[in-house]
Amino acid sequence: MSGSSPDRGEPQKSAAASKMELAQDDADGAEQDWEAARAAYESLTTTKRPRPPKPQHAITIAVSSRALFDMVEERKIYEEQGLEKYVEYQQANENVTLKPGPAFAFVKAVEHVNARLRELYPNDEELFDIVLMTNNHAQVGVRLINSINHYGLLIERFCMTGGKSPIGYLKGYLTNLYLSADSEKVQEAIEAGIAAATLFSGNENVPYYDTQLRVAFDGDAVLFSDESEIIVKEHGLDTFFEHEKIHENTPLAQGPLKCFLEDLGRLQKKFYVKNERLDSPIRTYLVTARSAASSGARVLKTLRSWGLQIDEALFLAGAPKGPILAKIRPHIFFDDQMFHIEGAQQLGTIAAHVPYGIGQKYHKSKLKESPAQN
16 A cells, blocks of 8 residues: 555544534634633722722711812812812822822721731721712812822722812712811711711821821710700709719710711720730720719720720810820811810810710800811
8 A cells, every 4th residue: 555545553533523622613713812801800990099999888087188188279269269260270280299288197097908918818898998088079089089099098089079068979989988178068977877976176296106006085975965065055064973873884875976986996806816916007085074083984884885995095074175185196186166176176186076066155265266178
């Protein structure tokens, strides 16, 4: 036989088998193409910048643009020259970085907490999420974005309402805390059942802790309801002390910031279970005008009944809060009474007024310096 004849020792492949091999080769090639495409897509979507947590898992803090940044001059242009000149100015200066506002140090500390949580729990989405919530027009957004990126802030969610009140969007963003400088908007949020406070600037030169978020709370009408303050205002201190003694084992009703303290406590426990209690990046303070011996037990027992811990409790028995707060150096201090806000601010503390309870009928003095703009 000719040398071109096939070797009889090797079986010949049928046409069907050859087609099957070709089909398998095509399938293998398609799979390789798909894997290559998927790898290319993942390389595009992978970034060193952490993704924001899903809203249903996050502790969402909505911050207004003029609480996050110092926009006093811009606000002046708006008030004196109108909206069009304001927008024109913002667009002309969109590459000029805005200076930090009263909420800036708080936001930076919150982001440090997130970084620590991501180290310990890489796949957990129970994190803080900062939302920029402002009634600015979208045309101003570029300057806000540029400033946020300049400082390396991880703020991905924006709500710019073009002159309309953003309050209606707070629940849509699942907001846990709203910080603004517009007292009317804050009042709206409180009435809608959302924890909120009006921010007042402190001393820019105060050296805040970069690695520990420090949050200080007043007690009555902030963490707790105003039921005890009503007794003080209407019946005096002696009746108040007697009432608190009788009701020592009856928990106080919750106030507007109780849920935010719960949020902080829940995150603190994540560090405790990792043996990080002494190195926790969150520390909470109760700074109250109550007397410890006369009315302090009910406060502590209320917190215990809620399953909440406070790191430090300071009972001042009516003494000024400003000097103590200056020692604590909190990133934010919540109080319902303006004279405590004034005292804190005068000694450099960033204070947040909670417009809730009977205390709003008293001490209506105006601060020498107006609050940070919206």
